[in-house]
Amino acid sequence: MTKLKENRPVFELPHESLKNSVSEAEWQTRIDLAACYRLVADMGWGDLIYTHISAKVPGSNHYLVNAFGLMFDEVTASNLVKVDLQGNIQQDTSATINPAGFTIHSAIHEARSDAKCIVHLHTKAMISVASLAGGLQPWSQYSMFSLPSLSYHGYEGLAVNDDERTRLQQNLGETNHMLLPNHGGLTLGSTIGDAFMRFYDLQRACEIQLELMSVNAEVIPIPQEIVDNIYQQASVVHSGETGGQKAWPALLRKAWRLDPGFCK
Template identity: 55%
Template structure:
């Protein structure tokens, strides 16, 4: 089945970008075998979105292998693969509640979980942390995400933020574009890594003063030239074109 010939040009581009996002997560070692997910909403009124085929490693995901489902988890296009119901619970909740959350990225990284179990969560120890702290929320652990009732509580906790730490569980970012969601996760994950490494020194740590945090939103736009993730995304695609061009298949 040639998927490219059966979908719109916009959907195919989204498939390529989403497959690229999976490959970059694998490149950085942020994947957890087959147990986390990145989803993207397809343009149009149908509220269909793409998610990874359950059982496929992130380094294997291609544009054609992504599974198209509706908000109830039903496949709306033929696919030999199924999806993870736990992953669907989290992603569908965010997509349904937030029109601006076109892409949702959820990971179980060591550093992210290590920060999630700390009572004070992410702390302003690095320049990177300030960008996440400017739009950060928390969601308490309720067990494996299979309970539909958890959706309402997760969405309420997320509010209008773009970064979330799921206690005892992992990290989540959402954004208008795949590029922005990836950049958000890059920043959040790096912030967690720095925090854990700094704490491991055992010396007294010096947080960034709170007045600096207050002005970080305007500075974030200057740093990315108001382009957000698209400033780095073309370079990411060039890297993948060199290293593993099959992601576009």
Template identity: 60%
Template sequence: MFKLEQKSLKNLVSACEWEVRVNLAACYRMVSIMGWDDLIHTHISAKIPNTEHYLVNAYGWGFDEVTASSLVKVDLDGNVIGDNMSDINPAGFTIHSAVHEARPDVMCVLHLHTNETATVASQKCGLLPYSQYSMFSLNSLSYHSYEGLAVDEDERLTLQNDLGSHNHMLLINHGALTVGPTIGDAFMRMYDLQRACEIQIMMQSTGQQIIKVNQSILDDVARQQKAVNLGKTGGVLTWPSILRRVHKKDASFAS
């Protein structure tokens, strides 16, 4: 009962799908390493290129246990594709399917329940321009009000409308969500948002007056990001180092 069994799918899926599986499993493991996971709850999903199929964690597997082969392939309605006997959390996939449906530009959707993002999301002031990390999120940040356990189909539309074309979202009384054209991009956007929330709470805890970054600089950061990254986020350059870090800690993620 304590051993999780999963046959290797490496030679049973396309090379493209296997690459996505390995990268997504690494993302789950890295979220666990960072201490951002929530037992078997929350999810990271990724679209398999040139298909309408998506990968998500099997319900009941901890983030530190996820492997490339354990990920479950589903369609946009959450129906399991293939002979994988594992189930997914349908309530959890509601959020992901809504985003994937509305944002064809998005490959990966990362949704977490960290203390810091839930705290800042639920402050009336929201995320404030208190640190350089907040600069990376504020130019593409939206908010979504709490509507319950995300099991109602009606919430899909409000979530889609609230996200719009933004890449970062704070879910009030709930947590955070980021999206990206690659798994690495979605991870780095969450990294920046998480750090911004951590720093904001730490600054607020001092009880001292905090110096805000003015709007003109905030606006210019967006321009600077485009100039430096040529339209790409930091995930492209950072992700290989994350893969190496996860591999050194436990190479089983790639099985």
């Protein structure tokens, strides 16, 4: 509820804890997803109250997403909203969600059972590279982690048309990274940590590409055979685990240092 208090608009945040009202698995997912929102805010990737990160509730077809009207650094485990694939809210709350934003997430969750988490953001670097005719180039080590599993989906306006869902699903296929020309980008993963780290790598790749383009000099590209072999090399470095699995405990500690209030 928004009201005027001392000449300032104040948004009253939901503060009742859901810890004892949901399963242990759902509560842990809420903790991890709230941390992800806080980390995105800290990285400067947010877009005010817009864009979304969603995560599947273990053992169900329901998903958690941010309440419409909250900044990313206001998201907590308890004020995340549980919805079904149609965007219908599945808990007792006065909060709402952005239906246009969840169109993309529901389409991917529906088509990809392995997509336990989806990070969809509108960063300047990602919009810029996605909108270039050549898209992402093999110009840095970061781009190596995205290029073997990268797709594109053309801009069709605000994501409010149900017909777009099918085209989005077809364009995504089995890839884990997608650039959306004129719009932004997204990554998905079997864990929240995987989706976050994939977005981190794709964002860095876009930032580096723009830096290289700005100097207007010839760039040394990475050979295609290295691009094709990078996943095998990465599996050796991480001893069979994914980058998200390795990095997520450290990222959780960082989220805690930033503000332990995300766990409420």
